[in-house]
Amino acid sequence: MLAANSRQSEHPPVDASDETRARLVEAAGEVFARRGYRSATIRDICIRAQANVAAIHYHFGDKEALYNHVLRDSLKTALKQYPPSAGLSDGANARERLRAFIRSLLFRTLDDGPAACHGQLMLREMAEPSPALDELVRQGIRPLYELLGSIVRDLYIEYSDGRPPAPRAVRRCAQSVIGQCIYHRLARPVLERLLPDLKYNKNEVAELAEHIAEFSIAGIAHCARIARRTRR
Amino acid sequence: MLAANSRQSEHPPVDASDETRARLVEAAGEVFARRGYRSATIRDICIRAQANVAAIHYHFGDKEALYNHVLRDSLKTALKQYPPSAGLSDGANARERLRAFIRSLLFRTLDDGPAACHGQLMLREMAEPSPALDELVRQGIRPLYELLGSIVRDLYIEYSDGRPPAPRAVRRCAQSVIGQCIYHRLARPVLERLLPDLKYNKNEVAELAEHIAEFSIAGIAHCARIARRTRR
DNA sequence: AACCGTTTCAAACAAGCGTTTTATCTCCGA
DNA sequence: TCGGAGATAAAACGCTTGTTTGAAACGGTT
CATH class of the missing domain: 1.10.357.10 (Tetracycline Repressor, domain 2)
Structure with a gap:
């Protein structure tokens, strides 16, 4: 669970211009909102984002980290709008x-x-x-x-x-x-x-x-x- | 899912004085409330009710039917109180x-x-x-x-x-x-x-x-x- | 005591899940 | 052209889940 992952120094590659990452956050927002954290499946999210299931682990670490990103992101967006x-x-x-x-x-x-x-x-x-x-x-x-x-x-x-x-x-x-x-x-x-x-x-x-x-x-x-x- | 089950004529035996059934409803109420329908597991419910996992299928049919019973029951109780x-x-x-x-x-x-x-x-x-x-x-x-x-x-x-x-x-x-x-x-x-x-x-x-x-x-x-x- | 419907039990099943692994692809600098 | 890091892909792993099975235990009746 909390074991440091061995491939990257940090989960989110700070690199900008990451298209897949953005698509994942957007798709995850919809799915988490509609189905809830538990019922939302990363497969469903990845299909909507046209990405592979492994992309979530690669870009965010795990499902929970993705959820936290989505939550922060949606609040920021809503407050800006x-x-x-x-x-x-x-x-x-x-x-x-x-x-x-x-x-x-x-x-x-x-x-x-x-x-x-x-x-x-x-x-x-x-x-x-x-x-x-x-x-x-x-x-x-x-x-x-x-x-x-x-x-x-x-x-x-x-x-x-x-x-x-x-x-x-x-x-x-x-x-x-x-x-x-x-x-x-x-x-x-x-x-x-x-x-x-x-x-x-x-x-x-x-x-x-x-x-x-x-x-x-x-x-x-x-x-x-x-x-x-x-x-x- | 909806296939008629072959053992009993009706899921809920209309018999009264059913102790296990009542314990299941009560335990299920707590677990469904705390964890939500999806995250609640029938194993957790059955442990709290000191019953076997198969008891839910026997008394109610399936998880969803149990949930419906719990919902109706809790509303009735709350309105009475x-x-x-x-x-x-x-x-x-x-x-x-x-x-x-x-x-x-x-x-x-x-x-x-x-x-x-x-x-x-x-x-x-x-x-x-x-x-x-x-x-x-x-x-x-x-x-x-x-x-x-x-x-x-x-x-x-x-x-x-x-x-x-x-x-x-x-x-x-x-x-x-x-x-x-x-x-x-x-x-x-x-x-x-x-x-x-x-x-x-x-x-x-x-x-x-x-x-x-x-x-x-x-x-x-x-x-x-x-x-x-x-x-x- | 034998019988039989009801209820309980331990065990197994099959599906779905998050996660991991390993291989492949894509660029870009040397 | 080569090498290698970043990114993606397919497949499999291990676990949890709801459900099912088949047998055992129970309790009242004849």
Whole structure:
């Protein structure tokens, strides 16, 4: 398993211009997303990538290393395509920043285009964490979580007359926001069975984002006002 | 696969008082929840149930049939333990009914006690639907979804001056509620890494339910008031 | 005690899997 | 032209898996 392999000094040849390698990562992303880590077979991946089964060992070492590459790669791609503060002017207020955060999170997790397996991969990581989740949280999720926390805190302060909010209250409101967004990726199979004419095109997702933003702002404002009353 | 097996007239001997069968279902629930359908091995299940590997073929037919039994069984158990209208008096108003719904949903999905694998199994079904999901939605999820829909509709009407609400608006609010609840089961691995001192004991879950209810009532009220303004 | 349907058991089977091996191909510099 | 490193290919290996087999154990009835 962990025995140093004898052929190369390092698993990934740092050489650039590696066509097969890129094809493998892309194909693996689709297969891992569709079937899950365990059910995905390297044979299936290699057929899609038009490569030999041995190519995975040659380029990545083993299946798990390939999976880690795919996970990192898909997160980077998704964050580049849907940055968390997309289309936001510099002096945007908390409400606008929350809207932008929600919109980008929704688009990022619901995107189903080819090679956009990020949402499904993340979902699987949460349903069944792999050793790669630790790094994923540290480098990908924690920054987003803290960004949302600061947005919610600003909103919260706004509605509680400048009083510093309890971290626990802010955290719960932030979780309410994320929950509403991620739900649509998670429950998609159920919602499709419940509402057969369900669609997630660009317009629908944008409207959904608007709803979640309105719903959440009202919720945060309400929680802040309660806090103002009870703390006085 | 589907060939009629030649030994018995029917796979499940309808005989009651079958001890091994019950042990198998219980052990299988734990293993399927922990490892997932694919990664769970019938050998592991049978060791935990102190049974022979052939027992699964004898009692259920095959692995998939066992899984379907486990799924149905865990849903039934969870709904019995946490009924969606627990502790609700007959003339309860919409706010109280929403609170009860949220509380029971949270407890049902977050319960981790032995043989309470319902939450994790459902999560896995949503991350990777199996053929059993269709029936699960029809018999388990749809009734809950419709119950929540009627509660939200009542609340909505209350805040929009008796005007009949748009089904789409009600649906979105209901999804916002469910999303906030299910999130905590889904994101548990992430939240544990983000907030190392996270606990989900009875008190915490009850407080969480209270937060989600307050947050949601404010959100629904806000959406209803917007509708009242724009429809006039 | 003999019988018979039900249940359990140890062992084997066949398929699929990740991985490894060994050989071949492809360039490019000497 | 040769040599050799990088990359690909086909085949096989060893292991785990779900399933099946055929016999043994059990328990009640005649």
